[in-house]
Amino acid sequence: xxxxxxxxxxxxxxxxxxxxxxxxxxxxxxxxxxxxxxxxxxxxxxxxxxxxxxxxxxxxxxxxxxxxxxxxxxxxxxxxxxxxxxxxxxxx
Amino acid sequence: xxxxxxxxxxxxxxxxxxxxxxxxxxxxxxxxxxxxxxxxxxxxxxxxxxxxxxxxxxxxxxxxxxxxxxxxxxxxxxxxxxxxxxxxxxxxxxxxxxxxxxxxxxxxxxxxxxxxxxxxxxxxxxxxxxxxxxxxxxxxxxxxxxxxxxxxxxxxxxxxxxxxxxxxxxxxxxxxxxxxxxxxxxxxxxxxxxxxxxxxxxxxxxxxxxxxxxxxxxxxxxxxxxxxxxxxxxxxxxxxxxxxxxxxxxxxxxxxxxxxxxxxxxxxxxxxxxxxxxxxxxxxxxxxxxxxxxxxxxxxxxxxxxxxxxxxxxxxxxxxxxxxxxxxxxxxxxxxxxxxxxxxxxxxxxxxxxxxxxxxxxxxxxxxxxxxxxxxxxxxxxxxxxxxxxxxxxxxxxxxxxxxxxxxxxxxxxxxxxxxxxxxxxxxxxxxxxxxxxxxxxxxxxxxxxxxxxxxxxxxxxxxxxxxxxxxxxxxxxxxxxxxxxxxxxxxxxxxxxxxxxxxxxxxxxxxxxxxxxxxxxxxxxxxxxxxxxxxxxxxxxxxxxxxxxxxxxxxxxxxxxxxxxxxx
Numbered sequence: 001x002x003x004x005x006x007x008x009x010x011x012x013x014x015x016x017x018x019x020x021x022x023x024x025x026x027x028x029x030x031x032x033x034x035x036x037x038x039x040x041x042x043x044x045x046x047x048x049x050x051x052x053x054x055x056x057x058x059x060x061x062x063x064x065x066x067x068x069x070x071x072x073x074x075x076x077x078x079x080x081x082x083x084x085x086x087x088x089x090x091x092x
Numbered sequence: 093x094x095x096x097x098x099x100x101x102x103x104x105x106x107x108x109x110x111x112x113x114x115x116x117x118x119x120x121x122x123x124x125x126x127x128x129x130x131x132x133x134x135x136x137x138x139x140x141x142x143x144x145x146x147x148x149x150x151x152x153x154x155x156x157x158x159x160x161x162x163x164x165x166x167x168x169x170x171x172x173x174x175x176x177x178x179x180x181x182x183x184x185x186x187x188x189x190x191x192x193x194x195x196x197x198x199x200x201x202x203x204x205x206x207x208x209x210x211x212x213x214x215x216x217x218x219x220x221x222x223x224x225x226x227x228x229x230x231x232x233x234x235x236x237x238x239x240x241x242x243x244x245x246x247x248x249x250x251x252x253x254x255x256x257x258x259x260x261x262x263x264x265x266x267x268x269x270x271x272x273x274x275x276x277x278x279x280x281x282x283x284x285x286x287x288x289x290x291x292x293x294x295x296x297x298x299x300x301x302x303x304x305x306x307x308x309x310x311x312x313x314x315x316x317x318x319x320x321x322x323x324x325x326x327x328x329x330x331x332x333x334x335x336x337x338x339x340x341x342x343x344x345x346x347x348x349x350x351x352x353x354x355x356x357x358x359x360x361x362x363x364x365x366x367x368x369x370x371x372x373x374x375x376x377x378x379x380x381x382x383x384x385x386x387x388x389x390x391x392x393x394x395x396x397x398x399x400x401x402x403x404x405x406x407x408x409x410x411x412x413x414x415x416x417x418x419x420x421x422x423x424x425x426x427x428x429x430x431x432x433x434x435x436x437x438x439x440x441x442x443x444x445x446x447x448x449x450x451x452x453x454x455x456x457x458x459x460x461x462x463x464x465x466x467x468x469x470x471x472x473x474x475x476x477x478x479x480x481x482x483x484x485x486x487x488x489x490x491x492x493x494x495x496x497x498x499x500x501x502x503x504x505x506x507x508x509x510x511x512x513x514x515x516x517x518x519x520x521x522x523x524x525x526x527x528x529x530x531x532x533x534x535x536x537x538x539x540x541x542x543x544x545x546x547x548x549x550x551x552x553x554x555x556x557x558x559x560x561x562x563x564x565x566x567x568x569x570x571x572x573x574x575x576x577x578x579x580x581x582x583x584x585x586x587x588x589x590x591x592x593x594x595x596x597x598x599x600x601x602x603x604x605x606x607x608x609x610x611x612x613x614x615x616x617x618x619x620x621x622x623x624x625x626x627x628x629x630x631x632x633x634x635x636x637x638x639x640x641x642x643x644x645x646x647x648x649x650x651x652x653x654x655x656x657x658x659x660x661x
Binding site for chain 2: 011014015018022025026029033034037038039041042045049050051052053056057059060061063064065067068070071072074075078079082087088089
């Protein structure tokens with residue numbers, strides 16, 4: 001049995017690790033959508049990707065693909081984190 | 093077979109399927125009615141969430157809007173998908189752990205306040221009604237055009253279908269019909285997109301086709317940029333709104349999406365926290381299939397319509413043109429009496445001299461943006477069954493979203509108002525009866541708005557997102573991530589956010605619409621994007637007020653500790 005204090009520390013360490021994952025993933029989210037798709041779209045449009053201007057492609061295609069990937073990466077990282085901290089849920 | 097027979101067959105089959113599911117999945121308890129007993133598989137929940145989220149606006153209107161907005165249409169594409177990242181990372185898992193039925197439930201318990209619950213429930217009802225009116229309207233449009241029945245009957249049929257599975261099955265019935273509706277709508281959206289992409293570019297995958305080369309040579313997007321600039325419009329891939337405005341509209345739509353109650357409650361229906369995470373991933377994947385196709389469809393549609401009508405004799409227009417003219421969604425006026433259609437930007441001053449040289453006397457064609465997706469298969473000359481399929485898809489999109497919204501209205505009334513505020517002593521059975529009555533009444537009100545649409549439906553959509561962004565999102569996020577956040581802060585923040593956002597929208601949309609131009613906007617942000625500022629304001633005021641007042645009671649702090657970790661103690 002863990003003491004109350006230990007449990008508290010354990011939870012806090014888990015939460016800090018969680019926040020670290022969120023910060024990294026949300027930074028990517030922001031850079032790809034608001035950065036590439038909006039703020040720097042003109043600069044990126046100088047580059048061509050087949051028939052697409054890169055900035056336009058990022059805004060209307062690339063950002064959406066990245067969003068999907070980000071969520072699945074998050075799921076993977078969190079499942080690993082749950083395991084590490086043995087917070088895996090039991091079947092109800 | 094003609095289009096109408098096909099439409100009757102395909103729409104009839106899809107409706108039979110929905111009713112069948114409704115009978116199979118009748119809800120027996122409030123838990124089944126509100127959250128499908130919390131036993132939906134993550135994959136099914138992902139599909140249901142996608143259908144719930146993709147409304148008549150996504151299916152019918154969005155590609156048409158983008159076709160005429162070009163790059164600026166990005167605000168919808170990123171705005172209505174990017175919010176899922178916020179939802180998956182910052183809301184869904186923790187709200188699932190919290191494990192109650194509604195969004196006002198969370199606000200009410202986290203902020204230990206009936207007042208907060210009531211503010212939240214009023215917002216939830218307002219947002220949902222705003223949204224549902226648009227869905228019923230979509231049902232009416234599809235019925236009147238494809239089945240040539242009166243809008244009145246169209247809405248009535250739609251209402252009775254939703255009534256059957258929402259009132260009988262509650263969230264359980266809604267979830268499984270939404271799964272079926274997702275399949276119908278995505279098949280209906282993709283089929284014509286594949287065909288049109290193949291016909292224009294030789295590549296059947298629309299996401300690749302719209303960056304591909306035209307059959308007659310040259311890249312499609314380059315050609316389109318040239319064709320539209322030759323007619324005095326802004327180049328398709330160029331930006332017309334200011335960067336600030338695009339930034340804030342996208343932000344408001346993203347954050348608004350994450351704060352919409354009918355989307356959030358879907359994550360209460362899965363068994364575990366890890367299921368909530370992965371089902372957000374599935375949801376966005378299923379949504380992304382349509383959302384990455386939409387800009388391709390938009391490009392094809394813009395290209396095809398100009399190609400079909402511009403400088404072509406009116407007498408030679410195909411039958412779809414005449415049919416849509418009857419619905420008044422396309423109108424032609426031969427201003428220079430040459431018998432041909434001129435479709436150009438007559439508001440472009442620089443372009444005027446060229447128009448005079450050509451003998452053009454103004455734009456002669458008005459096309460309602462809403463018809464682009466519905467008319468697209470006909471414009472491309474696709475077989476009749478594809479056209480009928482699109483009608484069934486539009487109906488699936490509208491009905492699935494309407495059902496999700498009606499459930500929010502019904503639970504807000506039976507659970508948050510009746511059970512938690514007015515009379516906590518009612519039994520589960522009585523609460524279930526209230527839920528069914530509330531759902532029934534909500535359907536009737538929604539149907540009324542569908543038949544007699546208030547002229548302001550389009551304007552109030554900005555409202556729904558603005559309010560969700562400026563009220564729910566900050567209150568929920570702070571409730572999870574900031575333990576010190578207390579009742580005073582949350583209520584002050586929500587009220588400040590709502591009042592500010594609502595005042596700005598009401599001023600520019602209703603009081604003085606003539607002043608609704610960039611020069612008058614604060615920081616150049618349009619009413620559509622002001623929810624982003626409202627959200628920031630809410631965050632700031634919440635934090636300041638909560639720092640100045642006493643911390644929340646220990647049991648609430650323990651609640652926050654508890655929702656942050658996935659396991660049961």
